[in-house]
Amino acid sequence: MKAIILAGGSGTRLYPLTKAISKQLLPVYDKPMIYYPLSTVLLAGIREILLITNPEYVELYRNLLQDGSQIGVHIQYAVQEIPRGLPDAFIIGEKFINSDKCMLILGDNIFYGQGFSNLLKKAVKLEKGALIFGYYVKDPRAYGVVEFDSNMNVISIEEKPEKPKSNYAIPGIYFFDDKVVELTKTLRPSKRGELEITDLIKKYLELGELKVELFGRGFMWLDMGTFDGLLEASNFVETIQKRQGFYIGCIEEVAYRMGYIDKEQLYKLGYKMRNSEYGRYLMELAGES
Structure with missing residues (x-):
């Protein structure tokens, strides 16, 4: 993918x-x-x-x-x-x-x-x-809304509905x-x-x-x-x-x-930003390893 x-x-x-x-x-x-x-x-x-x-x-x-x-x-x-x-x-x-x-x-x-x-x-x-997600919100009228049944089968999709059929925004x-x-x-x-x-x-x-x-x-x-x-x-x-x-x-x-990079690569990335808390965080992560 x-x-x-x-x-x-x-x-x-x-x-x-x-x-x-x-x-x-x-x-x-x-x-x-x-x-x-x-x-x-x-x-x-x-x-x-x-x-x-x-x-x-x-x-x-x-x-x-x-x-x-x-x-x-x-x-x-x-x-x-x-x-x-x-x-x-x-x-x-x-x-x-x-x-x-x-x-x-x-x-x-x-x-x-x-x-x-x-x-x-x-x-x-x-x-x-296709796979989408549903997120419960108090007022879903400003979002795309997904309606589904008790078996999680999607029934309808609506964009910013005035009267939402569920509280689940997409x-x-x-x-x-x-x-x-x-x-x-x-x-x-x-x-x-x-x-x-x-x-x-x-x-x-x-x-x-x-x-x-x-x-x-x-x-x-x-x-x-x-x-x-x-x-x-x-x-x-x-x-x-x-x-x-x-x-x-x-x-x-x-x-x-x-596992995309190793601890040495992580440390080098942090070292380039060592004057910031962000950079020092990366260096500490590499050091912990």
Whole structure:
């Protein structure tokens, strides 16, 4: 399975912060926002990654993440000239996907909770159809909403419904089989002129090939697309890291624990940033080994 991280868009909800920089490069406590979805991809065991962003930001991401070899993965870059919706990522990345299965994750989402790695390991084993997640929220009207029965069979998918049929929002992480490009090409733009991810998911529902997994109580999903969301995410990361001492979204640590790099490589990565707490954390991890 391959992975696409979508880091495009204009980030207008965060103006003026994003007038001169990509939203996904903004700091979330002690690291760039893009580190969090990238760490999720690494945790899933996926090492072939395509990052899609605006043309003016490609070199910024390349300077930050390089080709990924320093953390034992391969990162490619592609451009989305104008916002055309989330499924457009599969059309842009058609050659990259090359008839493989694909994970799509939004560049402004944080996922954190016990058992998350097990859910990801289960998801990447997907052989046929699509897999989405459900996250319980008090007011789901601002999200895509999934309705399902007692046997976890999906009944309906709705985008920002006025009267939601469930309280389960669909977070920005999706898994699709090798039909995803073919099905995306059958989509028509919505009234706002974009391809909608809910329409793509419905295609799989119509085929009877859509599965849903639920995030449990205590699991944290944060969307950092607003000022409040950005602040909430930074405060959350700070609280966990200071209280427990474990870092969230640390791509070098995840790469090391997944076996992509060894302790010597981890130490060298930390040493380059030794004047920061982040760098010293990596060096301490390597020393503990």
